[in-house]
Amino acid sequence: MFREKMYFMYNGRRSTDFGIVNCSVDDGLFREDFFSSRSINETSVAGIDIPHFEGVKREPRQLKLRFWMSESWDEKKISEIADWLDVDYYQPLSFMPEDYVYYCLPVDVTEIVHNGLKEGYLELNMRCDSPYKYSPITSLHQIVDDYKTVEIRNTGRIKITPEITIVKKGNGDITLSNLSNFNGKPLTITNLEDGEKIMIDGEYETIQSDKYGNSRYKNCNEEYLWLVYGVNRVKVEGGCHIAFTYQCTHN
Incomplete structure (x- = not known):
């Protein structure tokens, strides 16, 4: 479980280096995926109502994250954060105190939600390289x-x-x-x-x-x-x- 943890490391850098903390903006309860999504592999045959079960395909884990920028930002700070998060290969993500490691990178649209006063949070989706999370090495x-x-x-x-x-x-x-x-x-x-x-x-x-x-x-x-x-x-x-x-x- 990581929703309740404020600080994290990604791509070799601490979130505190950028004035960022992990946050939730929901109703006070934390929602997390229990395990990764999966689909059933099966084959249908004409005339037979019950498909032939062939196994389960586990999908890579996806993490929906919100990072609150605890300090007012400027263009320089936004550029530094973008350089930190804009990676081309899976990088280790861990929440402190460290328990599990996710190897992931941002996908889809990364948004800044703000109030017009240079205060707000980042909203992004992380896709992992596998359905699993890992202990530290x-x-x-x-x-x-x-x-x-x-x-x-x-x-x-x-x-x-x-x-x-x-x-x-x-x-x-x-x-x-x-x-x-x-x-x-x-x-x-x-x-x-x-x-x-x-x-x-x-x-x-x-x-x-x-x-x-x-x-x-x-x-x-x-x-x-x-x-x-x-x-x-x-x-x-x-x-x-x-x-x-x-x-x-x-x-």
Whole structure:
């Protein structure tokens, strides 16, 4: 929920830098979308009254926002605000105190509603890149001598795959097993060299080595690590310095 929060960050800047606060001009109650809109995919067949259900399509989330300009503005201030909000790609939006992050950009018409005395508010629609909102980025660093079990908490009900950075200690293999994901298989990378740095992005299924580029695919079984809802007990086998970077995904 963000309607009751006054301050926010967007595109790397704080709203207070521009004298802007999040506001509501309704009847005193806050209205927010519970989750993003969705539509039903189905096929109709002649002569059959009941269509064939094929699934649900979730639409990207849209946020209707009003930002009150707490200070009188001039053309310079309006120009600065326009430069800040006029982006060509999705930028992070978070309301403080920070809880969730939305990746969004303004669409449709952005309006200034004012009283003619250089006082008023901005009204704009933000379209997100997905139906979801995200937790702040979390990084978990661990040093493993031989093997170690690491606990990673996924607070979202949607499974995610973290970015993994491994710096090998000694020559050998690395195996990662999520003991909490009964449907998952261990991720194994073999024949790594001492000091070699490996970066794994399970979402895009990429594996990069600082020594051998993308040629480490042949040493990997490509069973990427997935984090399910709740506490994930990840067993790390093989000496290394390992970091898990992730964002939990929420409806």
